[in-house]
Amino acid sequence: MKVITANFVTCAVKECKTSPESYPLHFHDAELEQQEQEFQPEFIRNIVPRIDWDALRTTSNELGFPSLPESKPEGEALDDEQILKDLHRLLLETQVSEGKLVCGNCGHEYMIKEGIANFLLPSHLV
């Protein structure tokens, strides 16, 4: 599961979706791997405005990466190839192959196996 995915998912439990505590989900016991992807600067430039930057900083921090700048790159910073490359590496190439995503509201754990997170709920949570 790519780091970018964590920016666009939250807890599947109905009551959690409106709770600020449930987003972003927290990685636990994450095994990381790098998977090379084609670098498309235009794609990164387009997607950055859509990223929830605070959530990405939290995720990146929890995975043990150096701190991201406090504010999201915009304007001229998005013409800086190195900034785009670094974001490409973090968002698309950094993958969590095994581990868990944990909801900060209800505590439910979603398993990640061979790179795929499973959000199916046990019947008592549906």
Place this chain on the structure above:
Amino acid sequence: MATPQVDAAYEQKNVHEVYQQIAQHFSATRYKPWPIVERFLQDLAPGSVGLDVGCGNGKNLMVNRDVFIVASDRSENLARIALQHQPHSTVVADILDLPHRGASFDFAISIAVVHHLSTPARRIQAVAEMLRTIKPGSEMHEGGKILIYAWALEQKNSRRGWDKGDEQDRMVPWVRKGDQPQTFHRYYHLYEEGELERDIDNAGGRVLEAGYEKDNWWAIATPKTADV
């Protein structure tokens, strides 16, 4: 009277388990996006972020290289096949409990999925759950859009030959080819003309466009807003 647990168990046996079994062969027979799906995805602005709910093998993920899609499927085996389509993401999730925040996506597609839900309430709930994730429109901005496809009852020229007035709830065979061919049965609800639009309306959506393509009814919709 069936309960949600009973309905879910029915779909588990007659839809989800079948797709797990036929994933490989099913995927090998699905490679080309349908024209309306292609047009919908190509019309999206660069940088749009959306969902493909019930993505199957992910055949619709490569239509537009300038958007980002979080794809999901109930079948882990299909999700694993869809995972290969970069730069998108694939997760395992249920259309009735999507793991996404509300009002945050530009678009969502669900192609040949809602017809596998076994009661009217669950089919409406599925549409409502997709609409929940979509950015509503405002005076300043057009709202996000969903595209839904469902198998039509009216398909008298297809090899199945069903038409208006026939039974809408059916078990449809899938023959898995190979050394030892095996037949599986999947549950389908066949939509009659106008039914998809009615479901969307009941789910809180406003239909923008609708039609018929390749034995399916389709509709494009946006969340209803207070002033509409």
